Amino acid sequence: MSRIQNSLAMAAAAAAAFGLAGPASGADKIKIGYIGSLSGSAAVFGTQLLNGFNLGLEHMGGKLGGLPAEVLVEDDQFKPDVARQIADKFIESDRVDVIAGVPASNVMMAVYATVIKSGTILISSNSGPSPIAGEQCSSHFFTTSWQGDNFAEAMGAHLQAKGLQNVYLMAPNYQAGKDVLAGFKRYFKGSIAGEIYTPLTQLDYAAELAQLRAAKPSAVFAFFPGGLGIQFVQQYAQAGLKAQVPLYASYTVDNTTLPAMGEAALDIVTTTFWNASIDNPANKKFVAAYRAKYNAEPAEYAVQGYDTAQLIDSGVRGVKSKIEDRDAFAAALAKADFQSPRGKFRYNNNHFPIQDFFAAQIVRGAGGKPEVKLGEAVLRDHKDAYAEKCPLK
Secondary structure (H helix, E strand, O other): OOHHHHHHHHHHHHHHHOOOOOOOOOOOOEEEEEEEOOOOOOHHHHHHHHHHHHHHHHHOOOEEOOEEEEEEEEEOOOOHHHHHHHHHHHHHOOOOOEEEEOOOHHHHHHHHHHHHHOOOEEEEOOOOOHHHHOOOOOOOEEEOOOOOOHHHHHHHHHHHHHOOOOEEEEEEOOHHHHHHHHHHHHHOOOOEEEEEEEOOOOOOOHHHHHHHHHHOOOEEEEOOOHHHHHHHHHHHHHOOOOOOOOEEEOOOOOOOOHHHHHHHHOOOEEEEOOOOOOOOHHHHHHHHHHHHHHOOOOOHHHHHHHHHHHHHHHHHHHOOOOOOOHHHHHHHHHOOOOOEOOEOOEEOOOOOEEEEEEEEEEEEOOOOOEEEEEEEEEEEEEOOOOHHHOOOO
């Protein structure tokens, strides 16, 4: 057992000894601390995550598993130190039952150990850092999104099947950027023309695009989330590269960023686990409700937020409102007893979803505006590469 695993186990034992994890009569409400990235470049997707969560809560009448839900929302400002302060407040002062949201991987890594050691249930609505999927996994951690490598693994598999060579790789220099490029290279075995990491706060890519042009790649694979992606795609097109070097991307072009990118995004190929066109009752209900409530197109992030509310609801139902028994609550969450708009949803041993991934292309829609058109399934029932390192069964 690793040092961190041992410390988490000791903390769990201590919580049980003090009655924090023991069963009691059913609670009269559930208190959720939601950490969101609601300002800065991450607000582009952070807002959709919270919108999706609020829509899910609304669909359940403001209750989760029959319990009235009190939701405390705080903005982490895309800053790990701010998120740590929020997490401490949620645990020590507000005494929440669940901490949810936590959109960015660097923020998640900053709060993870503290939250897990406290015995609090932690649900990521977006970030899926590789360390948490592997040796540092916890029975009290869940994500309703994906492991950070997954979209890029799908793209790597897609470009490998196309037989591409000499691909240039670009991403921001933080945990998710490293995970994404690692995932791409796990499935793409062709030649790499170059690999570059940019500062997380950088918005001007002129120098990097000049280096890219000099490398003369046959294609580019890029990961730039939120506002970073808007700037990158627009500058890529303005530099005249779009007509010369095909751009492939993951976690970069979707319905959160597409309105701002406009025609600069046309023809880009991306990867995803979901699209508004997926034909199942849960998705039809979700898409129609999101459009009506927010007058906007939902993206994957909204689905992830929506499923966060659904997951908590399923867990509370599973323990008949006895959420004070946190181990039983976690076991009920692991069953994921709900209908996701994405279709199939089930957890692997590390509490990361096993799901399908698709290629998609940005095309001109019937109304003339760019839209995401779902393509072929690239990976079916896909499991992340780190689950085998997780000691959970």
